[in-house]
Amino acid sequence: MNNSYAPVLSRTTSSGSSAGAGLAGITGDxxxxxxxxxxxxxxxxxxxxxxxxxxxxxxxxxxxxxxxxxxxxxxxxxxxxxxxxxxxxxxxxxxxxxxxxxxxxxxxxxxxxxxxxxxxxxxxxxxxxxxxxxxxxxxxxxxxxxxxxxxxxxxxxxxxxxxxxSENEPQExxxxxxxxxLLVDGFLAAKVLREVHPDAYRTLSRVRVRTHSAGDDATLVRPLLSQGYPILQHEAPPDLRRFDEELAFFSGEEQSASSSADAQAAPTGGEKDEPLGELVMVRYNNDDRSTLRVRDEDVEPFYDALRKWHAILSSADGEYWSxxxxxxxxxxxxxxxxxxxxxxxxxxxxxxx
CATH class of the missing domain: 3.60.130.10 (Clavaminate synthase-like)
Structure with missing residues (x-):
């Protein structure tokens, strides 16, 4: 595992704003x-x-x-x-x-x-x-x-x-x-991740994250597809065959005894070499994440990618406070x-x- 998760930040650029900062390896634009x-x-x-x-x-x-x-x-x-x-x-x-x-x-x-x-x-x-x-x-x-x-x-x-x-002081x-x-441009953060850490970008575009809202006793909200959606969602059309397989997996239907370990593992929503369409949505809230259910081989890459994503999101260069x-x-x-x-x-x- 690569233990260096933070993006490589360069010194302040001379792009015309003293508040600006660039990223090493990123294009001038x-x-x-x-x-x-x-x-x-x-x-x-x-x-x-x-x-x-x-x-x-x-x-x-x-x-x-x-x-x-x-x-x-x-x-x-x-x-x-x-x-x-x-x-x-x-x-x-x-x-x-x-x-x-x-x-x-x-x-x-x-x-x-x-x-x-x-x-x-x-x-x-x-x-x-x-x-x-x-x-x-x-x-x-x-x-x-x-x-x-x-x-x-x-x-x-x-x-x-x-x-x-407080216990010892009168009310005041x-x-x-x-x-x-705080506001952060998620599409810029995604662009930085894609150019600095392309493997991490693909992982967060492929691995599905389960989410839920259960803060109130009478409330449990989950998306239609309980296996969740990737943090970075693209407009690529869904693979309906895989969609049916995933519904069967997450509904708990029996799989044949001849199924391989890979077939029995939780789907991720796309293969590593599949092309990605245009980014259309960032879906990220660490407080709403549910239990992770992915293939064993995706666990370490997912958490590695998540750390890199968080490092970019929390970089002062991308944060606008008001x-x-x-x-x-x-x-x-x-x-x-x-x-x-x-x-x-x-x-x-x-x-x-």
Whole structure:
């Protein structure tokens, strides 16, 4: 096993941003986009732009009034989301009603086991890390859905002082402090992984990861295919023959006595030499992973690839940190952009969908 999991980071590049940083062995275009200075891709004027921490210098933002006033405002908003995978909206009245109206300018609200439009504090109303004040690493949401949530919007309505106490001290006001929001371009992280560690990229595109949500006593959510999906999903058409074999395997059907050990091992969702289509989704949340069920020979490569993937995701060069404030919301493509937050103290009220 190769015990060196971190990507080889180079010194800061001279691509035009002091906040930028490149990766050894990566092309100039990737290094530039890693600094938040990438150019539009093949999609034309509104083609995808990969970004890293340098995006902090000029994050995509649209005014609330412009979005609410015209279809052109909505188009401008959608174009920024298509390019960068996220966008801020400024000047929102800090109310749930205004936030919901903003969301419904772009799409309907998809109901889940958490409800439709939500408005909550860190009160552990659900057995989910989002309902705590803990730090959360970069992740995507609803990995346990067959079709994970697409666009998600967060609006911090308030972050105030709250009562704190200890065994030896009287109650006192604490906070507000912390709670900075984290965004990471998952498609850039995947591009870096593919160019620096191609074997790891293929492993995470092939090995299926089982996921579930079981935080509440009355809730157990799993995707239609309980064997799960790869962390890096591509648009390649499914192999229906293998699909049937995998359903039989995971439903516990008997296999013939003449089956080989390889045939009896858990399928991974693709062979090592199969071509990969375009990357269409990053599906990654370490807190939602279930028990791993893969072929024996895939266990070590999977954990090796997972460590390399985590090292790239947690590199400061790719992390964009910002402090959400009342009146400014962030919307992001949950199939591309991973999000997280720093731990916080005080009472936070967040709404969105």
């Amino acid at each position: 990737v290094a530039a986009s890693h600094s938040g200075i990438g150019s539009a891709g093949a999609g034309g004027e509104y083609g995808r732009i990969l970004w890293g921490r340098g995006i902090a210098a000029s994050p995509p933002t649209v005014p609330y009034d412009e979005v609410m006033a015209s279809e052109q405002g909505v188009l401008k908003w959608c174009n920024k989301i298509a390019q960068y995978g996220f966008s801020f909206v400024s000047g929102i009245p800090p109310t749930p009603e205004a936030t919901q109206a903003l969301i419904e300018r772009i799409a309907f609200i998809r109901p889940t086991h958490y409800g439709g439009f939500w408005d909550f504090t860190s009160n552990l109303a659900h057995g989910d890390t989002a309902y705590t004040n803990l730090a959360l690493g970069a992740h995507t949401d609803t990995t346990y859905f067959t079709d994970p949530a697409g666009l998600q919007l967060f609006h911090l309505l308030s972050h105030t002082r709250t009562e704190g106490s 006001k604490v906070g507000p402090q912390g709670g900075e929001s 402090q959400l404030v009342p009146g400014t919301a962030v919307i992001f493509d949950n199939h591309r952009v991973l999000h997280g937050r720093a731990a916080f103290v005080g009472a936070r009220r967040l709404c969105g969908a």
